[in-house]
Amino acid sequence: MKKELLQTKSRRNKKRIFRKKNINHLKLLSMKYNLFSSFISTENIILNKKILSELVFTENGGIFSLIQWNFRFYYMIQWDS
Structure with missing residues (x-):
């Protein structure tokens, strides 16, 4: 029982680490x-x-094109406000 709980905990931690790493x-x-x-x-x-x-x-x-597209989007938001 304890082994299963620890495995679940380690899987959750592993997923959390991957999410942080991707961000x-x-x-x-x-x-x-x-x-x-x-x-x-x-x-x-x-x-x-x-x-x-x-x-x-x-x-x-x-x-690079995604970043450029993002900057254009950001400037459009600034002009609207």
Whole structure:
């Protein structure tokens, strides 16, 4: 019984670590993660954090265009307020 509880706890911790790691990979791009997540939700882009963090390390051009798109979105929000 105790072994099963410890396994569950370690699985949850492992998932938590991976989530933090994926968010930190996205923060390496020197942008605000909250702004980026709101941008993704308003543009209806369906990608999870794991896929986005893999894009950071593998696809430079795709991430660059996402960042540029994000900055344009951010400036549009600033002008509206």
